[in-house]
Amino acid sequence: MRMRKKKWAEPWLEAHADYVLTKPEEWRGRWLENIKGNILHVEIGTGKGDYLNHMAVMYPDEAWVGIEKDRSVAAVAARKAVEEGTDLSNRRMIAGDAEHVEEWFGEQEIDVIHLNFSDPWPKKHYHKRRLSSASFLAVYRRLLKKGGMIRMKTDNKDLFEDSVLYFLQNGFTFTEFSVDYRRKPHPEDAVTEYENRFMELGQPIYQLCAVPCIKDEDMVE
Numbered sequence: 001m002r003m004r005k006k007k008w009a010e011p012w013l014e015a016h017a018d019y020v021l022t023k024p025e026e027w028r029g030r031w032l033e034n035i036k037g038n039i040l041h042v043e044i045g046t047g048k049g050d051y052l053n054h055m056a057v058m059y060p061d062e063a064w065v066g067i068e069k070d071r072s073v074a075a076v077a078a079r080k081a082v083e084e085g086t087d088l089s090n091r092r093m094i095a096g097d098a099e100h101v102e103e104w105f106g107e108q109e110i111d112v113i114h115l116n117f118s119d120p121w122p123k124k125h126y127h128k129r130r131l132s133s134a135s136f137l138a139v140y141r142r143l144l145k146k147g148g149m150i151r152m153k154t155d156n157k158d159l160f161e162d163s164v165l166y167f168l169q170n171g172f173t174f175t176e177f178s179v180d181y182r183r184k185p186h187p188e189d190a191v192t193e194y195e196n197r198f199m200e201l202g203q204p205i206y207q208l209c210a211v212p213c214i215k216d217e218d219m220v221e
Helices: 009-015 050-058 071-084 098-104 124-129 134-143 157-169 193-200
Strands: 040-044 063-067 091-094 110-116 144-154 172-178 206-212
Touching: 009 071, 040 050, 040 098, 050 063, 050 071, 050 091, 071 091, 098 134, 110 134, 134 144, 134 157, 144 157, 144 172, 157 172, 157 206
Parallel strands: 040 063, 040 110, 063 091, 110 144
Antiparallel strands: 144 206, 172 206
């Protein structure tokens, strides 16, 4: 269910443009010069911000950037972070559509891309909009550093099965793969309120970690 537009969202975003950046393209290629951290994480589809905010606190020496296209939802996520009173120096947000992600990040700039509970776009003619579709994977490959990875979690079995094929068909391999990720404890990975609801219902969480396959020109004798 999509969030209703919140009247306070736009004025709040304007007042906090130092956190929810209005011109993220100005930081392209220089993110780790502008925010604290030695590893750059980008979560695409931040939602209400639970994962981004928790992980940024858990890993204060790593940089976290959240992208959320719904501006009201982005405002909710950002306001949570501000009102929690935690150190924001290692995180920022972008209120915009991920189709512009190459305008905001340079080639081989990102260490980890997170896709958490993305919109499954169940109707077949909308599959190209999925954040794990072939067109997005081609972009991610250009943005990831050598050794970089994509981490994906979802409660949607169809999206997960299709995404596995998207990754394999587009030059990625898996270093992690689970059809019931939370059957074992993962204290290193924050559990959001949204995810916890599915866990309480006994709904499995599907998870994978994908890395680009090494091309011949990248190999060193």
